[in-house]
Amino acid sequence: MNPRTVTAIVVTYNSGRFVDRILEDLLAMDHVDRVVVVDNNSSDDSTARVRSRIVREKVTLIESASNVGFGAAVNRAVNEECQHSEFIAVVNPDVGLGADVFDRLLDQFDDDQLGVIGVQLARSDGTPVSSARSFPSRSTILRRTAVEVEHGGRTISVDWLCGAFMLWRHDAFREVHGFSSDYFLYYEDVDICRRARELGWDVVIAGSVSAVHDQGHGAKTSPALLRANRRSRRRYARRWLGRSGWGAALAADVLEQAGTTLRRIGLRR
Template sequence: MSTPTPSPGASPAVSIIVVSADSGASLRECARRALACTLPLQFILIDNDSHDGIPQAIERDHQGDERLLVIYNGANLGFGPAINRAAAKASGDTLLVLNPDCLLEDDTLQRLLDHLEQTPKAGVIGAVVCDESGHADPASFRRDPLLARSLRTLIGAEGEGVNIAGPAPDRMVQTEAVSGALMLMPRDVFRRIDGFDEAYFLHCEDLDICRRVRDAGYEVWLAGDVRVLHGKGTSSRHRPVFVSWYKHRGMWRWFRKFDPAARNPLLVAIVWLGIWAHFLLKIPGQWWRLAKRKRRVASDVTA
């Protein structure tokens, strides 16, 4: 497929922002698919100190394509801080925050932008992110992780949990939160809420920004008629304890910022103990799965 040629002086309809951190080969395909879209766009790849050579390979693949901007941080700043730095360089009136393992189809951007135009109060629009089998990620359509909801989700109890039960909708529906794997936002809304909270390093910053968008008087919507292929993060596979640490730290920050239960000192102590006990209990299984994966890779190499 030939590279779409933007009209001289045309401003991009959307600035796509992707954060990489040793994200693997899927990042290369993510960039290729996005840059194959026919809409006027800007693709900003902001790299958090990768050592896999993929960001450099993307620069070579798309050399001369003025729509591509690669920013090298030289250190792992975390997801939110990297997005904020990229957004400061964005030239589009709309931002699309995209995970490096999400693959766009040619019409995906247009459909999302159409939804944004038709929903004047929208501050965030998400899509249904799916695995290769077409199964929707429950995080695509969810609620604020208030304490009671989180506990029901954790133990599998009936009642209102964090994820909204049932098949993903096939139309535009208003919700409390969507997956951070794909989030479309007007740039002026992003600026008004000061972007992502940089105190989160990885995980829960998407829940935070959805909540702050709503608190600022805007709406969060899920475009249920838009499906996007989403793989599993390389960082989660290769650094599970590192990722889990920051995920639990993000849970704690969200609880302290937004949950009314955080006004009760006894509950605060119980939640703190519960979060970090849960983190510690997960470590043996994460190490075992990592060791098993390494043995399988080594076996494949020697076979």
């Protein structure tokens, strides 16, 4: 492998309004030797926009015949196109990156135990959004809450990182066998970080490094995405927290659905 080179993977699904920005950001970076875009059967102009940005074979487009989900799309890119870079960056299409992001992160990998590193994500106005959290427990799943990590701008070990931006050591990603195909969307980032930590890899956030992540924050979640979130929560809870964790996830489903029903009744009155 060539040292200090990054293959960036971007998974698109109807991401046409974002994809130009992230491709421009990535193509301008010296450390990025390739950008692999996996399109999950978009119905908008995502693939046309990617094709228009293919430069000197630095951009590769993989078109999926169906929406296989986030983790499966990343795994396909790694298996088919990521053989020669020491590092793999998983980057959402709605993320915006500063020119020095990889310069500031790659030196951290002088630590041989570092498997994956993330950054502080924020809206375009600078408001921080979820970037690193503690692992879900039975009680937090039941309460439908998340415990955010307070890094204070430091570089510290964390339980798990938001999958919107992850910079992986290739060897670590391979050792954990990539993202689990059990998750279509949501919780795949929690699961892979947990498996990495169990294998002895460190999971770290560089709190002083930031990236823009706007999509979805503050927007109403669609019913389809809510269902996907609940399915993934149940799968995660069963895998990592046993039957009692699965029961907590089922109870959380009931509470969420009851809350939705009560809000609807209130709106109709």
